[in-house]
Amino acid sequence: MGKDLIELFAPLFSPRGVLVAGVSSHPGKFGYVTLHNILSSGYAGEVHGTNKEGGEVLGISLFKSVVDIPAEAVIDLVFVCTPAASNEQLLRDCAKRGIKAAFLTSAGYGEAGDEGEKAERQLVDLADELEILLAGPNGQGLVSTPIKLCAQIVAPNPPSGAIAIVSQSGNFVSSFENFSLAAQVGVSRAISAGNAASLSVSDYLDYYSVDPETRVSLAYVEGIPNGRDFYQRARQVTALKPLVVLKGGATDNGQRAAQSHTGALAQDDRIFRGMARQAGIAQAFSVEEAFDVSAAFATQPLPRGPRVMILTVVGGWGVVTADAMSDSDLVLADIPKDLEKIIDKKLPARWSRNNPIDCAGGETRDTIPEIMAIIADHPEVDAVLYLGIGIQSNQAKMFRTGPWGNDPDVTRIIAYHERQDARFALAAAEISDQTGKPILVATELSLTDPTNAGVKAVKDSGRYCFPSGPRAVVALNHLWRYSQYRKKSNQTK
């Protein structure tokens, strides 16, 4: 099954060549933007274009029609920017020369009333007849980073990574790609499902679940035509890989008022919520949460238990992060006695002696990496949250931009601070790899100053720098729930 899916989706996500139908010479038109984005992103396959007038755009000689393209050109995917009325002939011509997949940006289909719906049904029938894999219509495009393909009518081109995105709303693809770009936690594939006339969100998720480039899928859904089908297919996806879902449209359709309380209390979003838990879906309730959780799945191992240690050099953040854990399934573990004795030797006597472990400003050069390693390695600890990275680099920045930035002593301390923060970030990633336990690093500097040496080092280590302790807790909670779900599923199999 997996193998077949990979072959089936290859013309869409791994095309050997792409044809942009309806290229425009006007940089404000989709036909220009798409060609620009493909050409400027490093795609190595053949790129061709059509325009009914011919001509040349961005150095590409345009064909007046698909039939004029030489037979030796290798094209698997057509990216359609032409009006709906011309698409039937276009797709017939494309099929004739062996094009196997089409992405349609064209509007005027299912979203455009009865006539549009009729046209959409005909389009699906046509694609089936021609054996063309049909994505869209009315979508914003797709990204496939393993082949550096960015065929979108919108920006940005995200970095490569392990998150696969599918969205019923095109602009959410962009939003998630923006988060990816800023966080430097990359994307494997992304697609705007558009009207999902033929290929549905569940179809893309099926593919992502067997795609070797993908570690986690992230979906934005609004209306689900068949909830039971979505549930059953989601279960198959989560049996292989984590799935994060953001659902829009929490309103009740109001049609269910039966004689029973059960029927009257049933609302789409309530049933969806229960269904998601049952299917092992990590349901997010905001765009930020959806990306946080996806980035956590993409860059952290799954926790094997709920016991979390918070390591902090900033008291208040430790407290609010511990507070956030009370709304989760995670456990703010007591410090085991043997661990307390070891830490006693490393920190001044005034250290907190409870969880969060507050270093109380008693750190020496090696305190943070040493204590992090000791607590992460302890058998009664399942995950670590590290708060306070980047504080010294933040001061370093103020030194550097201040009037004494060139003073040799100041220059030396700037370098020291930045080196230390980078060390701590690297230690978090390395200790996580060694122990197989998640170690999440959080600071608001991730948003307020992405150039901060600590933040930058977290990104360079391949991890996600969470924007706050509580947001890291929410993400870790999803990881723990999924870890339990997988364990339970394996046991009952």
Add this chain to the structure above:
Amino acid sequence: MTKKSETKTLSEPESRALLRQYEIPCVSDSLVEGPDAAVAAAREFGYPVVLKLSGAGLAHKSERGLVRLGIGDEESVSRACTDLLAAARPEDHANGVLVSPMVEGSREFIAGCYRDSSFGACVMFGLGGVLTEALADISFRLAPLDHYDAMGMMSELTAARLLDETRGEPAVDRKMLSYILEQLGVLICEREEVVSVDINPIRIVDGKPLALDALVEVRP
């Protein structure tokens, strides 16, 4: 989507009989035709007792005053029985009066199942009592559901703490409550004629869940 007109509700004893088939614990009851039999039934259960009008067309009995709680002596039983029979309307299809023992417990929950037009058979669990619809502290799972799902439904409630030892009452037998939810899932999957089931309330008696009233909607 099932329209009201296409369905009918089972009488309370029929509803409880269906639940008992699925091993869902229900309060005992006796259907009587008149005051003398009501007194005899009450004597057997022990006082206090509850009297309700019974009939296939009856729903939302409390709103119409057709439930009499905590009746403590023979004279009151006899009078309540006569009153209830007199209050029956033709559309109620009244077939008698139900006598049940009055069971005490401060915690009430609601559970049910129904067929959703998109998600199919679902099971619901939530906080019961008069605030059920106002607070809507409820959770859903699709049927069939397993023990893990049912336990999750309980811990998802905002009022989940009510399931723990509280105000001098023992912790709720979660295993038994979980079994009820799982069995509701089995029921809605197996019984094609059942459109929805409401168990309202499930009262917690000495830590054990007990279905006091049930409303089963079926296709004719």
